[in-house]
Amino acid sequence: xxxxxxxxxxxxxxxxxxxxxxxxxxxxxxxxxxxxxxxxxxxxxxxxxxxxxxxxxxxxxxxxxxxxxxxxxxxxxxxxxxxxxxxxxxxxxxxxxxxxxxxxxxxxxxxxxxxxxxxxxxxxxxxxxxxxxxxxxxxxxxxxxxxxxxxxxxxxxxxxxxxxxxxxxxxxxxxxxxxxxxxxxxxxxxxxxxxxxxxxxxxxxxxxxxxxxxxxxxxxxxxxxxxxxxxxxxxxxxxxxxxxxxxxxxxxxxxxxxxxxxxxxxxxxxxxxxxxxxxxxxxxxxxxxxxxxxxxxxxxxxxxxxxxxxxxxxxxxxxxxxxxxxxxxxxxxxx
Amino acid sequence: xxxxxxxxxxxxxxxxxxxxxxxxxxxxxxxxxxxxxxxxxxxxxxxxxxxxxxxxxxxxxxxxxxxxxxxxxxxxxxxxxxxxxxxxxxxxxxxxxxxxxxxxxxxxxxxxxxxxxxxxxxxxxxxxxxxxxxxxxxxxxxxxxxxxxxxxxxxxxxxxxxxxxxxxxxxxxxxxxxxxxxxxxxxxxxxxxxxxxxxxxxxxxxxxxxxxxxxxxxxxxxxxxxxxxxxxxxxxxxxxxxxxxxxxxxxxxxxxxxxxxxxxxxxxxxxxxxxxxxx
Numbered sequence: 001x002x003x004x005x006x007x008x009x010x011x012x013x014x015x016x017x018x019x020x021x022x023x024x025x026x027x028x029x030x031x032x033x034x035x036x037x038x039x040x041x042x043x044x045x046x047x048x049x050x051x052x053x054x055x056x057x058x059x060x061x062x063x064x065x066x067x068x069x070x071x072x073x074x075x076x077x078x079x080x081x082x083x084x085x086x087x088x089x090x091x092x093x094x095x096x097x098x099x100x101x102x103x104x105x106x107x108x109x110x111x112x113x114x115x116x117x118x119x120x121x122x123x124x125x126x127x128x129x130x131x132x133x134x135x136x137x138x139x140x141x142x143x144x145x146x147x148x149x150x151x152x153x154x155x156x157x158x159x160x161x162x163x164x165x166x167x168x169x170x171x172x173x174x175x176x177x178x179x180x181x182x183x184x185x186x187x188x189x190x191x192x193x194x195x196x197x198x199x200x201x202x203x204x205x206x207x208x209x210x211x212x213x214x215x216x217x218x219x220x221x222x223x224x225x226x227x228x229x230x231x232x233x234x235x236x237x238x239x240x241x242x243x244x245x246x247x248x249x250x251x252x253x254x255x256x257x258x259x260x261x262x263x264x265x266x267x268x269x270x271x272x273x274x275x276x277x278x279x280x281x282x283x284x285x286x287x288x289x290x291x292x293x294x295x296x297x298x299x300x301x302x303x304x305x306x307x308x309x310x311x312x313x314x315x316x317x318x319x320x321x322x323x324x325x326x327x328x329x330x331x332x333x334x335x
Numbered sequence: 336x337x338x339x340x341x342x343x344x345x346x347x348x349x350x351x352x353x354x355x356x357x358x359x360x361x362x363x364x365x366x367x368x369x370x371x372x373x374x375x376x377x378x379x380x381x382x383x384x385x386x387x388x389x390x391x392x393x394x395x396x397x398x399x400x401x402x403x404x405x406x407x408x409x410x411x412x413x414x415x416x417x418x419x420x421x422x423x424x425x426x427x428x429x430x431x432x433x434x435x436x437x438x439x440x441x442x443x444x445x446x447x448x449x450x451x452x453x454x455x456x457x458x459x460x461x462x463x464x465x466x467x468x469x470x471x472x473x474x475x476x477x478x479x480x481x482x483x484x485x486x487x488x489x490x491x492x493x494x495x496x497x498x499x500x501x502x503x504x505x506x507x508x509x510x511x512x513x514x515x516x517x518x519x520x521x522x523x524x525x526x527x528x529x530x531x532x533x534x535x536x537x538x539x540x541x542x543x544x545x546x547x548x549x550x551x552x553x554x555x556x557x558x559x560x561x562x563x564x565x566x567x568x569x570x571x572x573x574x575x576x577x578x579x580x581x582x583x584x585x586x587x588x589x590x591x592x593x594x595x596x597x598x599x600x601x602x603x604x605x606x607x608x609x610x611x612x613x614x
Contacts, residue, residue: 069504070505071509076505077502079498081498083502084499096506100503100512145506
């Protein structure tokens with residue numbers, strides 16, 4: 001387990017970490033999710049020892065490592081831009097940590113062969129990083145980090161510099177790898193889809209603070225506040241309530257909408273259809289509240305949209321099935 | 336910029352003529368003058384006691400100056416690139432000083448500092464002679480060659496950043512291991528170029544060295560000083576040409592050696608930064 005307690009870190013007057021405490025369970029794959037400048041990378045680098053905390057402590061497996069250098073923390077670290085050793089072959093890159101530890105040659109060879117197999121680079125061992133694609137370089141970096149059997153694997157936006165397709169493949173591959181190797185993994189990302197896809201726990205950071213920690217479902221379904229809600233997916237704002245676009249029901253009949261609303265206690269909103277966008281299986285209905293002149297959108301299935309037979313300019317009544325109050329600090333959930 | 340074919344040709348001719356007149360012709364003249372009388376004459380001219388002594392002295396100065404400049408040059412470059420402290424720009428300016436100051440001024444300044452009347456002149460009463468002796472020539476050469484390693488290593492260091500070093504650290508490498516296994520190989524190309532420039536300049540330095548040398552043939556003449564004294568003092572024109580050719584040969588051998596050493600290692604796999612020329 002990794003435990004961070006009351007971590008503070010400031011760069012000049014900018015507080016990168018403002019009293020952050022976080023527990024990361026052993027064997028989990030935890031994502032630190034947040035916008036740039038939220039402190040997520042600083043937190044990861046503080047766990048690695050690449051950054052020193054102004055205050056607070058870091059414990060890895062019960063041991064206080066706050067004042068230990070990175071070399072002695074038993075970590076593996078993967079950088080966004082791979083940090084490949086450009087003058088070494090793939091094989092020498094992966095072997096680096098073992099060579100530093102002066103392991104016997106036979107053991108190094110065995111371990112490196114094994115890892116190259118795991119990351120699918122067995123045929124590339126004599127190449128130099130410049131001769132690899134971005135995805136291959138990052139897999140090499142992962143093998144290099146795993147070679148020393150780290151207690152924790154720390155990944156700093158590992159797929160951020162890759163194409164969308166490669167990123168998808170590598171993400172899925174990392175998930176499978178984690179299911180096999182079970183090393184406690186912390187992944188920094190600003191991409192909510194990546195966090196939801198790959199992690200079993202997510203910590204959402206904003207402005208140097210942790211907003212919420214939980215499983216992807218918990219965070220998506222029960223966001224603690226508007227920030228978490230809007231960071232983890234699309235949000236439609238109806239007056240001062242927030243709802244997911246796919247939780248919006250549209251009714252052509254005002255009286256039916258009101259009857260439903262009275263039963264559930266959630267108000268209905270009158271809106272005008274601005275535009276209809278068909279995106280494969282779903283239909284995006286762009287709506288506008290005439291009196292407030294606020295735009296938002298609803299996601300319907302193709303069948304729902306066909307039943308309603310919507311046209312641009314039609315008036316509909318919008319009823320959210322789940323909402324989060326958009327104003328005030330206290331999260332109010334309904335639905 | 337898109338050029339017509341005649342314009343391209345014209346540009347090429349201009350560049351080639353410029354290089355030929357200013358660089359190739361003078362060097363070819365010296366080579367022709369040196370080897371026209373025959374190899375044995377050349378051999379005899381560079382085997383005189385004064386020539387051998389001059390060669391030895393030049394090589395000795397190079398042997399002292401290059402390692403010092405490598406060590407302090409790399410350290411200075413690291414400080415300039417990685418350091419965040421007030422006065423960093425000033426330090427960067429100071430490194431360029433030898434480019435700005437005329438070598439003869441350097442010589443004068445050294446005499447004022449280290450000469451018997453100078454601030455550190457007291458050393459002479461202890462029997463350590465700096466000015467008009469080898470230490471003075473070494474100090475003068477260090478002064479004029481100091482920027483080369485720094486200025487060649489600096490951009491490479493800036494380009495490689497610190498991520499590779501951080502990665503090595505997380506993999507367990509100590510500070511020294513990180514430097515010798517990651518940083519040094521990464522900056523090797525720039526360092527090599529800096530060394531070549533340092534050697535060339537150390538061999539060829541005239542102004543600063545002549546001020547602090549006693550100039551006795553066979554004692555305190557470098558090869559460059561020998562060329563000068565043979566030509567001006569001895570009116571031995573041929574001897575001057577022969578010594579000049581020897582100087583050029585050493586420089587070319589250095590360049591070849593460094594290139595070969597670099598080829599042997601896999602440095603060719605990452606693109607070197609373009610070379611920048613200095614005064």
